Amino acid sequence: MSILDLEAKIAEIQARLDEISIENHAEVEELQQQLRLYKTRAYENLTAWDHVTLARHPKRPKARDYIDYIFDSFIELHGDRLYRDDEAIIGGIAKLGNQVVTVIAHQKGNTTAENIKCNFGMPHPEGYRKALRLMKQAEKFNRPVITFIDTPGAYPGPEAEERGQGHAIAECLRDMSSLKVPTLSIVIGEGGSGGALALGVSDQIWMLQYAIYSILSPEGFASILYKDGSRAKEAAEVMKLTANHYLEMGIIERIIKEPIGGAHQFPQYVFDQLKPQLEEYLTQTQKLSTKQLLAKRYRKYRSIGEYDQFNR
Structure with missing residues (x-):
C-alpha cells in the first residue's frame, strides 16, 4: 500500500x-x-519510495515556515548583483537566541501560484549566486551559516545553462567548502542533485526523518539505469536516499524525528525539536578556532570519499 x-x-x-x-x-x-x-x-x-512521497508531500512545511518559527527578526536580502532576484532561493540575516546568523534556503510554494513564482523550488544560476553572495557576507561579518535544503534540483532549462548554471553551482561548492565560519545544512524535504549539494557542503548535515537526499530523482535514475522512468519505485530502493542510509554512511550527523505521518501532520513538533538543537550546535561551534573548524570539515568530506572508494 x-x-x-x-x-x-x-x-x-x-x-x-x-x-x-x-x-x-x-x-x-x-x-x-x-x-x-x-x-x-x-x-x-516504509519503503524508500514512501520516503520519496513524503518528502514531496505538497503540505510539507516549507523553508519559510522554519525560518518564521525558529528565527527572530529575519531580514531577507535579495538579488545576486548580476542579473536578478531568484525566489527559488531565499536568504538573509536573522537571530537565533542571542546569535546573529545567515540563513539561506530553497523555497517551494504552498499553492500553484506560489510554486510558479518560485519555480517549484528549482533555482536558476542567479539563485546560487545570491546564496554565494550571502555566504561571503556572512564570512566577512563572522556569522554562522544555516541552510535549508528542499529542491528537486537546479532548473535544467536552456536559459539557466546560458547564464552559467554549472559554474554557479561549482562556485558554491568550492567556496562553501572553505568558508571560515561554522556552517550547517538541514535537508527538510527533497535534496536533489547538485542543486541541493550547492547549499550542502557544511560542517554538519542533518536530515528530517522522512527527507531524501540523492544524486538525481528516482525517475531520472531509472531512465538512466533501466532505460525506463516508470521503474522509479525500484530505483529508489537501489539509490539509498533515506536519512537512515546517509547516517549509516557517515554523510549526515543527525536525524530530526518527525511525527507519525510526516512533518505536515504536526509541523510544530519538528520546529520545537529543531530550535534547541540549533542553539546547542551554535554554542558548540563557537568553541572552535577557524583552523579547527576547517580541519574538521576537511576530515568529514575526506572520510566520505574514502567510504565511497572502500565500498565500491
Missing part, C-alpha cells in the same frame, strides 16, 4: 470518527485505537 493509499484509509477512519456521536464511547475508542495502530504499523515499515 502506498503512502497515498494509507492516507486515504486514515482519512476514511477519521471520517467515521467524525460522524459518530460523542456519546458512543465504545465505538469511538475502538476506532481511535484502530487509527493509532494502523498509523504506527504502517510508518514502521
Whole structure:
C-alpha cells in the first residue's frame, strides 16, 4: 500500500470518527485505537519510495515556515548583483537566541501560484549566486551559516545553462567548502542533485526523518539505469536516499524525528525539536578556532570519499 493509499484509509477512519456521536464511547475508542495502530504499523515499515512521497508531500512545511518559527527578526536580502532576484532561493540575516546568523534556503510554494513564482523550488544560476553572495557576507561579518535544503534540483532549462548554471553551482561548492565560519545544512524535504549539494557542503548535515537526499530523482535514475522512468519505485530502493542510509554512511550527523505521518501532520513538533538543537550546535561551534573548524570539515568530506572508494 502506498503512502497515498494509507492516507486515504486514515482519512476514511477519521471520517467515521467524525460522524459518530460523542456519546458512543465504545465505538469511538475502538476506532481511535484502530487509527493509532494502523498509523504506527504502517510508518514502521516504509519503503524508500514512501520516503520519496513524503518528502514531496505538497503540505510539507516549507523553508519559510522554519525560518518564521525558529528565527527572530529575519531580514531577507535579495538579488545576486548580476542579473536578478531568484525566489527559488531565499536568504538573509536573522537571530537565533542571542546569535546573529545567515540563513539561506530553497523555497517551494504552498499553492500553484506560489510554486510558479518560485519555480517549484528549482533555482536558476542567479539563485546560487545570491546564496554565494550571502555566504561571503556572512564570512566577512563572522556569522554562522544555516541552510535549508528542499529542491528537486537546479532548473535544467536552456536559459539557466546560458547564464552559467554549472559554474554557479561549482562556485558554491568550492567556496562553501572553505568558508571560515561554522556552517550547517538541514535537508527538510527533497535534496536533489547538485542543486541541493550547492547549499550542502557544511560542517554538519542533518536530515528530517522522512527527507531524501540523492544524486538525481528516482525517475531520472531509472531512465538512466533501466532505460525506463516508470521503474522509479525500484530505483529508489537501489539509490539509498533515506536519512537512515546517509547516517549509516557517515554523510549526515543527525536525524530530526518527525511525527507519525510526516512533518505536515504536526509541523510544530519538528520546529520545537529543531530550535534547541540549533542553539546547542551554535554554542558548540563557537568553541572552535577557524583552523579547527576547517580541519574538521576537511576530515568529514575526506572520510566520505574514502567510504565511497572502500565500498565500491
